Amino acid sequence: MKVGIIGAGRIGKVHAKNISMFVPEMEIKTIADPFMNEQTEAFAKSCGIPNTTKDANDILNDPEIDAVLICSSTDTHSKYIIEAAHAGKNIFCEKPIDYDLEKVHAAINAAKEAGVKLQIGFCRRFDHNHRAVYDMVRDGKVGKVNIIKISSRDPEPPPVSYVKVSGGIFYDMMIHDFDMARFLAGSEVTEVNAVGSVLVDPGIGEAGDVDTALVTLKFANGAIGVIDNSRKAVYGYDQRVEVFGSEGCAEDQNDTPNTAVLSTADGAVHGVAYKVMWDRYTGAFVAEMQAFADAVINDKETPVTGEDGLYPVLMAAAATKSLHEGRPVKISEIEA
Template identity: 50%
Template sequence: MDKVRIGVIGAGRIGKIHVDNLRRLQQAEVVAISDLYADAELEEWAQEREIPIVTADSNAIIHHPDIDAVFICSSTDSHVPLIKSAARSGKHIFCEKPISMDILQTEEALEEVRRAGVKLQVGFNRRFDHNFRRVREHVESGAIGDVHLIKITSRDPSPPPESYIAVSGGIFMDMMIHDFDMARYLSGSEVEEVFAYGGVLVDPVFAKYEDVDTAVVTLRFTNGALGVIDCSRQAAYGYDQRAEAFGTLGAASADNDHANTVALSTSKGVQGDKPLHFFLERYNEAYVLETQQFVDCVLSGNSVPVNGEDGWQAERIARAAKLSLRERRIVKLSELDVTGSIQAGNEGR
């Protein structure tokens, strides 16, 4: 194989971004796109991009003999059945996060992936961000010594619409799942226990769905280090995405990205522009890199950089956080394993 032929399932915002990023890669070719609501507009959009197949039926992609890999960008509840079908059909899989909102289902999907021996990469795009990657490098190189604390700040510019809040799975599963993965990525360690704390400070609508809009989650990693993540559904100044790793020899801190470096000094003070406002702007480069690495891994047979277990672990933390918030107590991740089928394995190599 010298080119990966790809079918994209789900033509929403993120699906379309993946298409445009994949088209810039020499070694990838988007040959099909499906969406439940495939219409003339989507056909035109696909035509401009020279994508021959446009369909409302994801099976047409999953069972197409000339397709090597699928990007699953449809709604979360469709992820597990699609992963299972795609795996059985021998397709490599890139799936948006979370894999599912039910860990047992996630485990079933990963089991199928393992059995089929296909690759599964989960869309934790932030691991590919230039800033967070640099913090990780400083941890990995030993520049900060043994890690004592991981701190993450994660604030969205503004909350989603109520219709989305209702089905989002809550702040932990929908938003902080990225931060839980980041905590594992930066520390290089698994999470042992979680304490979640939160409030409804942005908009009372969150209370309606037993959700919070502002949260602080404290973690203990298996290597003894601590972690703390603060999260908000609304930041007036834009998208706030920072992280810090602190250890025996020092600290590595990632600040926000800004639209420019210009400082305006006047009698009122020194003024700069806001951080990059939108996740697509901030993580633009990261989205490109994650698809590129997925394509490289499919071609080379190497392990994917973010696999099924990474998805599973983040979901477990999210679930533990949800339980912790409700019961106002520390929750050990091992509590979730009573039914526990999966062992941290090598699914989604």
Template identity: 75%
Template sequence: MKTIKIGIIGAGRIGRVHAENIAKFVPEMEIKTIADPYMSEETVEFLRRLRIPNIVKDADVILNDPEIKAVVVCSPTDLHAEYAIKVAEAGKDVFVEKPVDYRIDRVKEVIAAAKKAGVKLQVGFNRRFDHNHRAVYEAIRAGKVGKVNLVKISSRDPEPPTIDYVKVSGGIFYDMMVHDFDMARFLAGSEVTEVFAYGAVLVDPAIGEAGDVDTAVVSLKFANGAMGVIDNSRKAVYGYDQRVEVFGSEGAVMDENDTPNNATYYGADGTSSSPCYKIMWDRYTMAFAAEQRAFAEAVINGTETQVTGEDGLAPILIAAAATKSMKEGRPVKISEIEG
């Protein structure tokens, strides 16, 4: 089995998730170095348990290492594009977490940098690799639902993020629903052409005071004639709620929430079953691993990545259209955003 040496830039929450999943489940990758300027002692201890040989603060150590062929960018969001461009210019293949950037022009700069350098670029939309969502996708591609007419997605977090995060997140459409915009395109097999968004503050008034909404519904029109609807909430008291449904001319396919087990208890007082996962990292553990394995295979085999730079751009265009729609109370065409 061929392997590649990689570096990881960023050892925060998502950086640690990727480091652990790669170390445990992706033998095609060997993590040589992880860099973070704010590396804490607790994080260092965690990474040492994963047997990562080089734990540093300066990302240039990774960029200047000829042995490292690919880099996973897990920096804070406002540095995603900067590091992705630096990695590409260093001649290394790039995996960059979503969103690449909130600014459309900046995302295009990353795409252009990767193409100019002739390196691979994959964007971290991990839900495409989830076993449930993937089964829905495969059924659609196999023609089991016929012509796709409707795509429905529910995505609800168990707890809202901190207000400090809300203030810098770009808003619910950029940091949360962006996953669902990608999934809608993925399942419909078509590009979104028009968006109508509603939003409200129904969970925490502080989120509204920070300039965002915590509950949103977005309607979509696709180029192939299909329609879609996505609902998001920052707080579902029962856990991490992730479901999709696709309805077509020949049937429908849908998935339900993953749970730690599917056992159901029956007793005199009623029935009970395992609750939903409470956090994303547990719900999507194997999806995170699968997307890294797909990236490694693209690098090793010289093939196109499964989530391209253009796939990273499209949800940002949709998010911009949704934001404009909610503010102006009208449908917004993607062509308005593209200019």
């Protein structure tokens, strides 16, 4: 199927490269970015993309393009979902759909009314480690789920300029973990309690955010969860999940570029964790594109639906409210 990519920033380039190398079911016809320049044009050419443009309408109005990948800034996601739906294009959109819940609902409804596919880019569901834990839970190997623990820590903080427009740590970082928590639990979160501190970069605090956060969750099925985030882990990109249940515990550890261990008289030295997200989740990015192509070509439901995109935004809003008000917040408060 022929696709167009809106947004040629970091994630847009990741998807373009992966599709050109690993997803033969998809052919990128056009990539659009308002800041298109010679460097990006050269990148597109290296990926075999024949057309570059500054105008996303060149993609939306092209009858040959079957699907659109929305990789632009978050504040444009819902807008492009609605426009793509009206144009009859199937849609893959990076998370989150929007910070504004009314816009999230409008985008989801537009895709439903147009009868087009909508998949949201929660790539961690497709990671081989996290997926293995999920499969163990779904197969009943841990019994009844009691506790979910997720640690997600970045190797270095983002620029303060990014923090000012990102919506905060719960929207731009922990939102992946909110999705993973409900994915692993097989149940919706009913209550969120958040605490946070500024321990990494004072500039993040001055921008009105925290850089270190811990959230506890209550699920409808009775399970409880805890998520911790930090903007800086000096040892690399730290990504781990654990599901503890009545019959056992399933967990994964950090990926490393290799599993070699050096043992000497001074002790054993293991490989270090990946340093950047793009390396850690390379396989997951490819797998989510393959899943999207499969859903469109074979007329299946996408594995990460618009509703899957909605609930983590509800959880992020509840966490933000909890942090500011110093109390647990029920999801029903946010929905109301």
